[in-house]
Amino acid sequence: MDTGAGRPGRATYRHGDLRRALLEAGVELARGGGPDAVVLREATRRVGVAPSAAYRHFADRRALLDEVCSAAQAALAVAIEDEMNTLPVGGDPVGSARAQLRAVGTGYLRFARDEPGLFRTAFSVSEDLRNAGSPARAGEGGLTPFQLLGSALDGLVEAGLLPRERRPGAEFLAWSAVHGLAMLLIDGPLRGLDNTRVRGVERRLLDMVDQGL
Amino acid sequence: MDTGAGRPGRATYRHGDLRRALLEAGVELARGGGPDAVVLREATRRVGVAPSAAYRHFADRRALLDEVCSAAQAALAVAIEDEMNTLPVGGDPVGSARAQLRAVGTGYLRFARDEPGLFRTAFSVSEDLRNAGSPARAGEGGLTPFQLLGSALDGLVEAGLLPRERRPGAEFLAWSAVHGLAMLLIDGPLRGLDNTRVRGVERRLLDMVDQGL
DNA sequence: TGTAGATGTGAACGTTGTACACAAATCTAT
DNA sequence: ATAGATTTGTGTACAACGTTCACATCTACA
Structure with a gap:
């Protein structure tokens, strides 16, 4: 009777937490090689289980990848939150609002640089914007990357730095610029640019x- | 002796132009489904040749994909050139310079919208910026997308719209913004946005x- | 206790990329 | 023209992948 859910997962039959284990393995694979690297058989192999066992918990490879992708977005949210938390709390509201928005961009870019595999995975979703504000994609504060950007832009409006009539859709503009740079830096033709030059481009883009x- | 290189490629043994045929098949696959869809076996199948025949002309799948990617970049260059050619030639230099830059962005985004598969393929390169200005990636005018953007920015400087000291690296900024929007529109969370809203975002981004x- | 549902196994199929020995067409030099 | 040498396509084979399915086993609840 020593089998099964002992705490950390024994060796024999019932795993006890296969779903989470597969998801974690998938995240690790994505970290190392992006979305294409999250390979179903490899995930099961790492967890020590037969390939077909995965189908008890995920409809197919894409379903696993979707969840890995949510996890990656949550990690991105955390990276942004981290960057925002380095900001001094008080101070003048307008400078602070501007700094908040900058922090979103900086965190985004830092995550793309530090975790290129997860970053690429975060944006290989199969669905569209409808689920952009869903549960699993949030950071510790409960906000998704998209929502974090939105609230920073709201702050800009309140501080009088952004005319209210230009607020709708503004996240798409800011996001596009930062996202585009991130892509070009890690995947695109800017790959291999030396770090100081990268910092410079980042600053100028923001x-x-x-x-x- | 009716075999072989009649002109358009007969049915039996020597194909006569397998390399180009495989490349074109690869482009068609990329057009339909992006980089992942350029599958070696399917390309050989469409050309009517054994899978291993491809290895006489390409080192591996990645080599074929690299060439398809160059073709996709050339197509992007043509799309940008097309957009630039719709502009009136004369007129005041400053307005014209600004319009040129806008045309680069518009052509870029139009290509991404019209040919999402090719667009995604164009930026799945394995090399870095060193080969960004290479032969096969150019349009009819002989300039790559990157070079077209660069010359538009040069025009901005000459028209006095962009301080000369801010010219270096400016392509990265403009490119990031437009590229990011393109990605979010076709692959990312902005997928499925209705057309009028898309146009609006595009205009505001530019x-x-x-x-x- | 015994049966129903959940969960993991093993073998199997079709697909992919790639390697290798072989065959056919063309080229080159005598 | 004829005999190699070189190019180019064929066929077979292998490992890896995603996916399916019949089966085994564990858990829970009557």
Whole structure:
């Protein structure tokens, strides 16, 4: 009777927490090689289970990948939150609002740089914007990356830095700029640019958003 | 002796132009389903040849994909050129310079919308920026997308719209914004946005670049 | 206790990329 | 023209992948 859900998962039959284990393995695979690297058989192999066992918990590879992708978005949210938490709390409201938005961008880019595999995975979703504000994609504060950006933009409006009539849709503009740079840096033709130059481009891009929004 | 290189490729042994045929099949696959869809066996199947025949012309699948990707970038360059050619030639230099840059962005986004598969393929390169200005990736004018953007920015400097000291690296900023929007529109969470809203976002994004560069 | 449902196994199928020995067409040099 | 040498396509084979299905086993509840 020593089988099964002992705590950390024994060796024999019932795993006890296969779903979570497969998901974690999938995240690790995604971290190392992006969405294409989350391979069903490899995940089961790492967990020590037969390939077909995965189908008890995920409809197919895509279903597993979707959940890995949610986890990656949550990790991105955490990275953004981390960056925002480094900001001093008080101070003047307008400077603070501007700094908040910048922090969103900086966190986003830092995550893309530190975790390129997870970053690429985060945006290989199969669904559209409808689920952009869903449970599993949030950070510790309960907000998804998209929502974090939205609230930073709201702050800009309240601080009088962004005319209220230009607020709707503004997340798409800011997001596009930062996301595009991230892609070009990790996947695209800017790959291999040295770090100081990268920092420079990042700063100037955030300036552009700041100024052109 | 009716075999072989009649002109358009007969049915028996020597194909005569297998390399180009495989490349074209690969482009068609990419058009339909992006980089993942360019499958070696399917390309050989469409050309009517054994799978292993491909290895006489391409080192491996990745080599074929790389060439398909170059073709996709050339197609992107043509789309941008098309957009630029719709512009009136004369007129005031500053307005014209600004319009040129806008045309680059518009053509870029139009290509992403019209040919999402090719667009995604165009940016799945394995190399970095070193080969961004290479032969096969150019349009009819002989310039790659990157170079077209660069020359538009040069025009901006000459028209006095962009301070010369901010010219270096400016392509990365403009490119990031437009590229990011393209990605979010076709692959990302903005997929499925209705057309009028898309146009609106596109216009505002180009405004942002215009103003924030 | 015994039966129903959940969960993991093993073998199997069709698909992919790739390697290798072989065969046919063309080229080159005598 | 004829005999190699070289190119180019064929056929077979292998490992890995996603997926399915019949079966075994564990758990829970009557």
